[in-house]
Amino acid sequence: MNDIQRFENLKKTVENDPTNFQARRELAVLCLDLGFDQVAMKHLSYLTGVFPNDANLYFNAGICWEKLKHPKYALNAYKKAVELKGDDPDFLYNLALAYETNGMDDEAILNLKKVICIKNDDANAFFSIGVLYAKRGETENAIKCFKKAIVNNYSDYFAHFHLAQQYKKIGEVDRAFEEYSKVIELSPDYSWAYYNIAQIYWERNDAKNAILMLRKTIEKNKKDLDACRLLANIYINTGDEKQALRFIAAVLKQFGHQGDFYYLTAKVYEKIKNYELYGQNLELALNNAQTLTYSHALVQKELMQFRKNPQNAAKNI
DSSP, X not given: OOHHXXXXXXXXXXXXXXXXXXXXXXXXXXXXXXXXXXXXXXXXXXXXXXXXXXXXXXXXXXXXXXXXXXXXXXXXXXXXXXXXXXXXXXXXXXXXXXXXXXXXXXXXXXXXXXXXHHOTTOHHHHHHHHHHHHHTTOHHHHHHHHHHHHHHOTTOHHHHXXXXXXXXXXXXXXXXXXXXXXXXXXXXXXXXXXXXXXXXXXXXXXXXXXXXXXXXXXXXXXXOHHHHHHHHHHHXXXXXXXXXXXXXXXXXXXXXXXXXXXXXXXXXHHHTTOHHHHHHHHHHHHHTGGGOOSOHHHHHHHHHHHHHOTTSOOSOO
16 A cells, blocks of 8 residues: 555545544654645644643644744744653754754754753764854864764764864864865765865865866756856966856856856956957946856946056956
8 A cells, every 4th residue: 555545545534533543643644744734734733632742743743834834833842842751852853953943043052962961872963063053153162063973973974064164164174175075985976075175176276186176066066156156267267268268158058147257258358368358248247247246346347447448457356
């Protein structure tokens, strides 16, 4: 019997006997699994009215409210579940995440620490606390938590990635590089790891390896405009104008009008002294301001300088 058949059977059972609470429980959980969230909530609301001290029902209601995009209701449901059964690490963990969703980070950390007191090898709890510490700028605490998460679950590539981000933040670039490399070992399709390694290579003036990593980034995520932007910049800064123009043309073909890439095109034409196309692309960049991350005021100033004296426009922004 597949899930849909089981759903139909349970639905009929409950319709024929509304007081068959076991069938209604099973139906509510199955509805959650199948994505019938409104129906699930209907049955869970009925059941919590009949069994007001059943922690599991409130826990499932919290999950359902989250799926229905009602974070405050989810928080209240998880609170009730924990009130009834305060030693369940899953209940506490979901309550912590609900606190975070509702912008109550201190309460989130407190409840995650309660999870760890009950289950001191809970990698997810250590990881989640690490994310909250990182969000607050508490880098040392974040690093400690991400390390703990990795000790308890080495295969968690998200923990390795976030640990790398924190190392990079405090200038521990070699350690960051090592952790990004572990991310790729564990999850070869995680494009952000390739991108961050590319940034490190470029900062070390290793254009060859930076280009290789950026190509890998784009292979894994063809929509990564940040990687495309950096790759175009590297081509320009290493004097490979032809490759820069070919690559930027491909980006514009894929994504349509992009202010940043018109600006980068302008910089290529400036370098090769094609001032007519330089000016045209500065104008195109400003005409697509919604996708121009470079300073609009400075690009406008550069265009004005070009119009006054085409061969002495500002060289860089």
